[in-house]
Amino acid sequence: MKRLHLLFPLTLAFGIAGYSAEPSPDKSSFNLFNPTPASLLRELSTDRPDKTECPFTVDAGHLQLEMDWAVFSRDHESDNTIDTQVEAWSLAAVNIKVGLTNRSDFQCVIEPLLQVTTTDRVAQTTTTERVRGFGDITLRYKWNFWGNEGASSALAVMPFVKLPTAKTGLGNDSVEGGVILPYSRDLPNGWGLGVQLEVDIMRDEGGDDLHAEYVGSVTVGHDLTKDLGGYIEVFSQHSAEHGVPWVGTFDLGLTYAVSSNVQWDAGANLGLSDSAPDVEFFTGIALRF
Numbered sequence: 001m002k003r004l005h006l007l008f009p010l011t012l013a014f015g016i017a018g019y020s021a022e023p024s025p026d027k028s029s030f031n032l033f034n035p036t037p038a039s040l041l042r043e044l045s046t047d048r049p050d051k052t053e054c055p056f057t058v059d060a061g062h063l064q065l066e067m068d069w070a071v072f073s074r075d076h077e078s079d080n081t082i083d084t085q086v087e088a089w090s091l092a093a094v095n096i097k098v099g100l101t102n103r104s105d106f107q108c109v110i111e112p113l114l115q116v117t118t119t120d121r122v123a124q125t126t127t128t129e130r131v132r133g134f135g136d137i138t139l140r141y142k143w144n145f146w147g148n149e150g151a152s153s154a155l156a157v158m159p160f161v162k163l164p165t166a167k168t169g170l171g172n173d174s175v176e177g178g179v180i181l182p183y184s185r186d187l188p189n190g191w192g193l194g195v196q197l198e199v200d201i202m203r204d205e206g207g208d209d210l211h212a213e214y215v216g217s218v219t220v221g222h223d224l225t226k227d228l229g230g231y232i233e234v235f236s237q238h239s240a241e242h243g244v245p246w247v248g249t250f251d252l253g254l255t256y257a258v259s260s261n262v263q264w265d266a267g268a269n270l271g272l273s274d275s276a277p278d279v280e281f282f283t284g285i286a287l288r289f
Contacts (some may be wrong), residue, residue, distance in 0.1 A: 027060070027102040027149070035061025036102070041260075042149060046286040047095065047107075049253045049265035050233045052194040052219040053182040055156035057144045058099035063289045067094040073280035075271070083121040088277075090114050093135070103144045111135025114170050133167030153185040174203035178213075187220070194219040194233075204241055211241040219251075227257040235269075248272035249280075261288040 030036045036059040045056035048066045058064045071090040078084075091113040099105045115132040140160040147154020161177040178200030185193045198215035214237070221231035233251040253267020262285070269280040 025149070030060035031101050032061055032099070035059075036099070041288075044257070044260060044263060044286065044288055046263060048284055048286060049255065049267050049282065050194070050217075050219045050221075050231055050251060051235050051249075051269075052196040052217045052233060053142075053156075053158060053180055054194065055144055055154040055182040055184050056148055057103060057142050057156070058097045058105040058288070060099045060102050062099045064097040064099075064105075064286065065094055065289075066097065066284070066286045067092060068282055068284040071280065071282040073269075073277040075277040077274070085119045085121075086277075087117045087119075088115065090135070103148060105142050107138075107140040107142065109138040109140065111137075111166070114166070116170060131167065131169035133170055134165060136166045136171050137163045139163070147184070153183070155181070155183045157181055172203050172207070174207070176200065176202050180215075190222055192221045194221070202239070202241075205244070211239060213240065214238045224254075229255045229257075231255075234272075245275040246273055247276045249276050253282075262286070 041059050045054045046066050047053045073088045076085045093111045095109045097105050097107045114135045117130045120127045142156050142158040144156045158180040164173045180198045183195045187193050196217045200213040201210055202213050217235040219231050219233035223229045235249045237247040249269045250272055251269040256264045264285055266283040271278045
């Protein structure tokens with residue numbers, strides 16, 4: 001599993017071989033100030049609920065909100081010297097997306113309320129520390145290379161920067177950033193494939209230097225009914241910082257299309273490595289205006 005991220009470039013290269021050109025209609029004239037007509041809106045696509053971002057952008061001149069109602073995670077570490085449990089809540093985190101052109105959108109991710117509770121049990125004593133407050137803000141820009149209008153595959157690039165707005169104890173007080181390459185491809189029998197490659201520049205845990213982190217994920221999904229869909233996903237994160245362990249999760253979830261502009265979702269992420277949270281549950285919604 002520690003070498004899982006090496007498979008993602010091969011998966012992406014295989015998928016690009018199946019690229020087919022973007023068909024009509026021509027929507028290149030639409031922009032932030034000349035919105036895409038409702039009759040020409042593409043199918044609602046979201047960067048949630050899985051960790052694999054989608055390569056599709058919000059239609060020009062339209063607003064899309066993708067929000068977590070709530071996220072809860074728990075991680076328990078125990079051996080001969082430590083016995084620590086960390087529980088974290090995130091409420092109403094939202095990704096505000098605005099379509100700039102037919103191929104690009106701008107995104108602002110805000111975490112208004114985080115709470116982290118750490119319980120340390122050592123020598124038959126228990127110490128609990130709780131930190132609650134505002135999180136970091138992340139700015140992202142997505143550009144779609146192809147596939148926005150219904151091709152069998154799609155590819156985009158999404159650079160981002162994280163601003164250190166989090167309360168002390170909830171962030172590392174550092175500007176960090178990276179670039180994401182999300183790719184999707186239609187598979188036979190109604191299945192869909194998503195692949196993400198990502199390189200980030202992050203602050204060391206000691207706070208003195210920077211290091212690279214390499215992220216990859218693969219997700220497959222299928223419609224279970226007309227409005228209900230499901231997915232499973234494998235996520236991998238490898239840090240170039242010395243001594244930082246590999247992070248891996250197995251993720252699964254459901255989406256429900258309330259209408260063409262509203263989607264509910266819920267799911268769980270399960271830790272595959274000791275460094276990942278043991279379990280994470282979430283539920284959320286996406287709205288397009």
